[in-house]
Amino acid sequence: xxxxxxxxxxxxTFVAGVVFAAQYxxxxxxxxxxLTEVTKWLQIISGFALVLGVTSLFQIHAVKIxxxxxxxxxxxxxxxxxxxxxxxxxxxxxxAGQWVNGxxxxxxxxxxxxxxxxxxxxxxxxxxxxxxxxxxxxxxxRSFRARSREAALLLIAAIIVMMGRVPLGEMLLxxxxxxxxxILNVLNAAVRRAILIGISLGAVALSLKIIFGMERAYxxxxxx
Amino acid sequence: xxxxxxxxxxxxxxxxxxxxxxxxxxxxxxxxLAIKVSPEVRxxxxxxxxxxxxxxxxxxxxxxxxxxPELQPQAVALLRHAFKKNLRVIGMTLxxxxxxxxxxxxxxxxxxxxxxNGKDYVFLGWSPGVGSLIITMGQDLYKAFPSDYNNQPTRxxxxxxxxxxxxxxxxxxxxxxxxxxxxxxxxxxxxxxxxELGGGCTGVIAPGLYPLLRSGQINGLIGxxxxxxxxxxxxxxxxxxxxxxxxxxxTHVAIIMLVILCNVFYLLIRTSRGQSGQPRG
Numbered sequence: 001x002x003x004x005x006x007x008x009x010x011x012x013t014f015v016a017g018v019v020f021a022a023q024y025x026x027x028x029x030x031x032x033x034x035l036t037e038v039t040k041w042l043q044i045i046s047g048f049a050l051v052l053g054v055t056s057l058f059q060i061h062a063v064k065i066x067x068x069x070x071x072x073x074x075x076x077x078x079x080x081x082x083x084x085x086x087x088x089x090x091x092x093x094x095x096a097g098q099w100v101n102g103x104x105x106x107x108x109x110x111x112x113x114x115x116x117x118x119x120x121x122x123x124x125x126x127x128x129x130x131x132x133x134x135x136x137x138x139x140x141x142r143s144f145r146a147r148s149r150e151a152a153l154l155l156i157a158a159i160i161v162m163m164g165r166v167p168l169g170e171m172l173l174x175x176x177x178x179x180x181x182x183i184l185n186v187l188n189a190a191v192r193r194a195i196l197i198g199i200s201l202g203a204v205a206l207s208l209k210i211i212f213g214m215e216r217a218y219x220x221x222x223x224x
Numbered sequence: 225x226x227x228x229x230x231x232x233x234x235x236x237x238x239x240x241x242x243x244x245x246x247x248x249x250x251x252x253x254x255x256x257l258a259i260k261v262s263p264e265v266r267x268x269x270x271x272x273x274x275x276x277x278x279x280x281x282x283x284x285x286x287x288x289x290x291x292x293p294e295l296q297p298q299a300v301a302l303l304r305h306a307f308k309k310n311l312r313v314i315g316m317t318l319x320x321x322x323x324x325x326x327x328x329x330x331x332x333x334x335x336x337x338x339x340x341n342g343k344d345y346v347f348l349g350w351s352p353g354v355g356s357l358i359i360t361m362g363q364d365l366y367k368a369f370p371s372d373y374n375n376q377p378t379r380x381x382x383x384x385x386x387x388x389x390x391x392x393x394x395x396x397x398x399x400x401x402x403x404x405x406x407x408x409x410x411x412x413x414x415x416x417x418x419x420e421l422g423g424g425c426t427g428v429i430a431p432g433l434y435p436l437l438r439s440g441q442i443n444g445l446i447g448x449x450x451x452x453x454x455x456x457x458x459x460x461x462x463x464x465x466x467x468x469x470x471x472x473x474x475t476h477v478a479i480i481m482l483v484i485l486c487n488v489f490y491l492l493i494r495t496s497r498g499q500s501g502q503p504r505g
Contacts, residue, residue, distance in 0.1 A: 167257035168473030
C-alpha cells in the first residue's frame with residue numbers, strides 16, 4: 001500500500017521529470033511525437049480537473065446549506081446559479097431548432113446560455129471591477145501619505161506616472177510623459193527583472209526537489 | 225477636531241461622488257485631448273503593418289468580462305488592423321470565461337470589415353490546459369483544435385491552409401488580464417516554436433511585462449486603455465479607447481489632487497502636533 005501511495009508516485013514524478021527535461025533538448029521526431037501525445041493527455045487531465053473543481057464546490061456549499069451555517073443563503077444562490085447555467089447550456093433552443101451545447105449564439109440567434117453570459121455574467125463582472133476604481137480613490141486618499149523619505153519618493157513617482165499615462169497629465173506637465181517612460185523602461189524593468197529571476201530560480205529549485213523526491217507535499221497527508 | 229483632521233476623515237461617499245463626476249462628465253462632454261503614441265505600442269503596430277497580405281495572425285484573447293473595458297478595445301483595434309491588411313486571422317482564448325466575449329469581438333470586427341468565417345478568419349474557441357494547449361498547438365494545431373468554435377473541422381478550413389503548427393504562424397498577440405497570458409505564450413510557445421510575439425494587457429500588470437519587452441521576448445506591449453487609445457490613433461479609427469481617455473484623464477488628475485490634499489492636511493497636523501509637543505501620528 002505504501003508503494004502505491006508513496007514510492008510509485010515518486011517514481012513516476014522522477015521518470016517523467018527527467019525524461020521531459022531531456023526531451024526539450026532532443027529534436028528527434030520520436031521525441032517530438034512523445035511530447036505531442038503526452039501534452040494531449042495533459043489537456044484531457046486538465047478537463048477532468050475542472051469537473052473536480054466544480055464537484056468540490058458543490059460539496060462545500062452543500063454542507064453549508066445542510067447545516068444552515070451563516071451565509072448559507074448565498075450558497076443556495078450559488079447552487080441555483082450553477083445548476084441554472086448548466087441546464088441552460090444543455091437545453092434545446094426552439095428558436096434555433098437545435099441543442100445549445102454550450103454555445104452563446106447559434107446562427108446569430110442568442111441562446112438562453114448566451115443571455116446568461118452576456119446579460120448577467122458580463123455586467124456583473126464588469127461592475128465588480130468598476131467598483132474598485134472608487135475604493136482605490138478612497139484608499140489612496142486615506143493611506144497614500146508621505147510618512148517617511150521612501151514613502152515620499154514613492155508618492156512623487158506615482159504622481160509622475162499617473163500624470164504621464166493620461167493625455168491631460170501630459171498636457172499639464174509635458175515632461176511627465178518622458179519621465180514616465182524612463183521610470184517604466186529603466187527603473188521598473190530592472191527591478192521586475194530581478195524579481196522574475198529570483199522567482200524563476202526558486203521555481204527551478206522547487207522543481208528539482210519535486211523531481212528528486214525531496215519535496216513531497218503534493219502527495220498529500222497520511223502516514224509515510 | 226481641527227479642519228485638517230476633519231478633512232482627513234471625510235466621508236468616503238464624497239470621494240466616490242468626485243470620482244463618479246470626473247468619470248461621467250468627460251464621457252458626456254468629450255474634449256478630445258491629443259494622444260501621444262509610445263514606442264511600445266508602435267512596436268506591435270509596425271510589425272503588423274510589415275506583414276504581407278495572407279500572413280497568419282493569431283490573436284489570443286486571454287481575458288474575461290472583468291477586463292473587457294481595457295482589453296476589448298485593444299482586440300477590436302488589432303482585428304480592424306489585421307483585417308485591413310488582409311491577414312489570415314486566428315482567434316482563440318486561454319480563459320474559458322472569456323470565450324463568449326472573444327467570439328463576439330471577432331465576429332463583430334469581421335462583419336464590420338466584410339470578412340468571411342472559414343475563409344478570412346476562424347475562431348477556435350477555448351481548450352483546457354494552458355501550457356499543454358500551447359505545446360499541442362506547437363506540435364500539431366489540428367490535434368489541439370480538431371474543430372473550431374462552430375464545430376467546423378479545422379483541417380477543411382481555407383484560412384488554415386498550409387498551417388500545421390505554431391511555427392507556421394507569422395505573429396501571435398496575447399491580450400492578457402493575468403495568468404494565463406503573455407508569459408505562458410512566451411514560455412511554452414515562442415521559446416520553442418520561434419514565432420514573433422506581441423502583447424496587450426491591463427494597465428495593472430503592464431509594468432510587470434517590461435522585462436519581456438526590454439529583452440526582446442515580446443516586440444511590443446499595448447498597456448491598458450491608454451495603449452488601446454494609442455493603437456486606435458495609429459490605425460486612424462478612433463473608438464471606445466479614445467473616448468474613454470478623457471474620463472481616465474479627469475479621474476487620474478482627481479486622484480492626484482486628492483492625494484496631494486491628503487498629504488497637505490497630514491503635514492499640517494504633523495506640524496501643529498510638533499509645535500504643541502504632542503506625538504506625531
